[in-house]
Amino acid sequence: MKRVHIMVLDSFGIGATRDADKFGDVGANTLGHIAQQCARGQADTDREGPLKLPNFTRLGLVNAATESAGGQTPEGLTTTDATIGSYGFAEELSSGKDTPSGHWEIAGVPVLFDWGYFSEKEQSFPQSMLDAFIEKTGVPGILGNCHASGTEIIQRLGEEHMETGKPIVYTSADSVFQIACHEESFGLDRLYELCEVARELVNEYNIGRVIARPFIGDDADTFERTGNRKDLAVEPPSKTVLQKLAEAGGEVISIGKIADIYAHTGITQKYKATGLGPLFDKTLEVIQDAPDRSIVFTNFVDFDSSYGHRRNVPGYAAALEYFDKRVPELLDAVDDDDLVIFTADHGCDPTWPGSDHTREHIPVIVYCKNRESANLGLRNSFADIGQTIADYFGLEAMDYGESFLPTMKPKANAA
Ligand SMILES: O=P(O)(O)O[C@H]1O[C@H](CO)[C@@H](O)[C@H]1O
Numbered sequence: 001m002k003r004v005h006i007m008v009l010d011s012f013g014i015g016a017t018r019d020a021d022k023f024g025d026v027g028a029n030t031l032g033h034i035a036q037q038c039a040r041g042q043a044d045t046d047r048e049g050p051l052k053l054p055n056f057t058r059l060g061l062v063n064a065a066t067e068s069a070g071g072q073t074p075e076g077l078t079t080t081d082a083t084i085g086s087y088g089f090a091e092e093l094s095s096g097k098d099t100p101s102g103h104w105e106i107a108g109v110p111v112l113f114d115w116g117y118f119s120e121k122e123q124s125f126p127q128s129m130l131d132a133f134i135e136k137t138g139v140p141g142i143l144g145n146c147h148a149s150g151t152e153i154i155q156r157l158g159e160e161h162m163e164t165g166k167p168i169v170y171t172s173a174d175s176v177f178q179i180a181c182h183e184e185s186f187g188l189d190r191l192y193e194l195c196e197v198a199r200e201l202v203n204e205y206n207i208g209r210v211i212a213r214p215f216i217g218d219d220a221d222t223f224e225r226t227g228n229r230k231d232l233a234v235e236p237p238s239k240t241v242l243q244k245l246a247e248a249g250g251e252v253i254s255i256g257k258i259a260d261i262y263a264h265t266g267i268t269q270k271y272k273a274t275g276l277g278p279l280f281d282k283t284l285e286v287i288q289d290a291p292d293r294s295i296v297f298t299n300f301v302d303f304d305s306s307y308g309h310r311r312n313v314p315g316y317a318a319a320l321e322y323f324d325k326r327v328p329e330l331l332d333a334v335d336d337d338d339l340v341i342f343t344a345d346h347g348c349d350p351t352w353p354g355s356d357h358t359r360e361h362i363p364v365i366v367y368c369k370n371r372e373s374a375n376l377g378l379r380n381s382f383a384d385i386g387q388t389i390a391d392y393f394g395l396e397a398m399d400y401g402e403s404f405l406p407t408m409k410p411k412a413n414a415a
């Protein structure tokens with residue numbers, strides 16, 4: 001049986017890239033700074049002490065993170081000479097440090113064009129676009145129209161939204177148009193309808209995603225976003241390895257927001273779950289039944305949305321420790337020839353100013369029972385992952401990326 005399981009720890013960067021200066025991110029390091037604060041006793045809320053990642057360490061994560069940071073090992077962690085996984089780190093070819101770019105490049109399709117951005121911090125959206133949005137949706141006006149953190153803006157404007165029925169619209173350094181509405185007072189379906197209208201309207205501005213950000217609660221103190229977030233992305237610019245496998249008769253199984261991120265292209269089955277634990281549970285369940293020639297692809301969004309953007313170091317640390325604890329369940333669940341790939345789509349250093357992503361190397365950690373572990377070193381593109389998958393399944397080669405499969409030699413005693 002040949003299967004690939006891709007686990008994206010959304011925003012889990014392991015050190016700034018060579019081009020981080022273009023993004024204001026020189027020195028950013030999501031893992032490095034979390035480990036540092038943990039080691040210094042500055043991340044002891046709801047957890048304690050140095051960051052504990054024994055399973056990721058055995059897989060080679062700390063070795064990769066050390067190389068990625070020019071030889072500096074994250075504080076409190078240690079490298080190992082006896083890794084059970086192959087490990088490397090990759091820089092990004094895509095022009096942006098956003099989620100679709102990262103994921104598409106992982107699937108072999110870097111985004112070499114520039115996305116459109118709403119870069120004004122206030123009055124961010126063109127008036128003509130907002131006028132058309134109001135006219136087509138029939139809403140009594142809009143609130144927000146600025147750059148914002150999604151949790152802060154619902155706290156600030158949520159009550160006014162409930163009183164007036166005006167949706168909250170906002171953006172960020174990403175190529176996004178986001179709409180926050182109350183699930184009950186405004187209605188979830190109506191919010192989704194608004195997003196469909198907005199999707200059409202932002203096309204001329206070359207915007208990657210429109211995102212529905214529903215929330216619940218009675219007032220500013222109790223507002224909370226729900227798992228009914230929905231991303232309306234444009235389609236990847238060329239065929240991803242997911243599409244190639246699906247067209248060749250394979251199964252591509254999305255768990256979490258993967259299907260949305262690829263605009264549902266190349267996906268043959270999809271499952272939703274909310275929260276790290278339920279996403280992990282669903283992944284294990286799906287792996288049990290996934291057939292030969294399949295990809296099981298999970299996005300663990302909470303690292304990014306609940307901790308990275310929220311600049312919550314102890315929360316991020318606790319989430320990593322939780323994930324690490326569960327890694328053995330995953331490694332036990334796979335077949336001897338399966339590839340398990342742990343990676344990320346960009347960084348989101350919770351110690352960095354602002355609330356946006358950071359341009360960082362992603363970890364490329366690969367586990368295969370029947371193959372020797374190897375140091376995969378610096379990879380020039382996330383697309384090396386997509387190319388490796390194409391190679392593994394014997395699909396037509398991708399235009400970008402270099403397969404690292406030849407570096408992971410079959411074990412002499414492999415079944
Ligand atoms: O602050 P929230 O709403 O979580 O927004 C974050 O999520 C969006 C998509 O990744 C980006 O705009 C980012 O800033």
Ligand SMILES: [Mn+2]
Pocket residue numbers: 010011098099304345346
């Ligand atoms: Mn992301």
Ligand SMILES: [Mn+2]
Pocket residue numbers: 099304305309348357
């Ligand atoms: Mn994000």
